[in-house]
Amino acid sequence: MSRVARPQTGFTLIEVVIALAITAVIMTFSYQSFSTASRSAEASAQVLARINELDRTWQILGQDARHILTPVNASGDASVIGGVRRPFRGASLYGDTSGDKLVLQFTRGGWLNPMNRPRSDMQQVIYRIEDGTLWRDFRPERNFVVEDWLYAEDLIRQPMLEQVTDIDVRFLSPQMAQQQGAGVLNGEDYARDWVQNWPDSSGAGVDTSLPLAMLVRIELEDGLVSERLYDLAQ
Template sequence: MNAPARGFTLLELLVALAVFAIMAIAAYSGLSNVLFTRAAVETENRRLAMTQLAFYRLAQDLEQVVQRGVRDEYGEAQPALRGNVQDSEALLFTRAGWDNPLGQPRATLQRVAYRLREGRLWRLYWTVLDRGGLAEPHEMMLLDRVRELRLRFLDQDNTWRNDWPPPADNSSDPARKPKPDQLPRAVEISLTLEDWGEITRLLLLPG
């Protein structure tokens, strides 16, 4: 005579449920870690893309810098390139190659500035060179979480300077006196980021 079918005891069911719960927790924890890692990688990739774009815009602008001074909103003459991190506009210059796909009645030159404000790096540009009146710039935020912006300029004597244009010296030689629209040979740009520390790029200027 066959023995009656034997079912699970209560203890066996409890053990099975406990094992299943442990496996479910382990699976959820593993999935959670994968999702967290994926989100962190995506965040870092976006950060990297923004940082690369910021330096790309800087390089693209400075590669097309031209010796064209302007007049500010007060009618005062301004050099072709001015750099001083203490100013509200740390780096200010005129560049060529401003695309005009709609054929608007404007110049192909553009006045561009970069500034650091409240931990953010901004790019500004004006639709006119000689501002006159109250011409307002267009602004675009390039990068956030920036602690510091530092600039250095390489002059024609291969001397690094923290400001541009360089101050006039006491030389009587006219050839050694700085010209208002003289450009540096190169610009060194250093950004200190909250998460990645200092990043430095050396950008050569045309001419």
């Protein structure tokens, strides 16, 4: 009795090789797409983190600006220097973020004390640049009678923003506001002629005075540029 030959099933070697080649191509494209997506996600996360860091800086600076106090001495006379509150000072960096440089110095009020600790409700605040990093240094001001203030002598140093390439600070003096009147904020470059240091060497500001407004512009290494305008009129 003869047997009927059955057709062979399965894949030939050529078919297997072609299938493997197609699979390899698909995997290569898939890996490249995944790698690109992963790098894009990582870059987006870094940008988002920088934006959040910058936004946090603006929020804290905004809180400080809303509570800046006019300098006065122990007797309450604002015309005398060297009293309780530090004079308001500010300076642009002009693109130089090396070393340790002062950006802003002032006394602020409204410092919340939910734990009811024996401290002042005012702060001495300093914003400064140290080798490209923006710091906020602060400590309680001595407007309350406290027996022992040794714990408050050292400044608390708070890092705010890294990789800063420039901070441009401009101040609106009462004299300029009076000269320009209602048009003081007109135009895109309205702060071009505002002074970049306070007190101004030309006499626009004195140690016990505050500018009417302050424009702060921050530039970062990764290309982010942001600015805020603060109303300091008391």
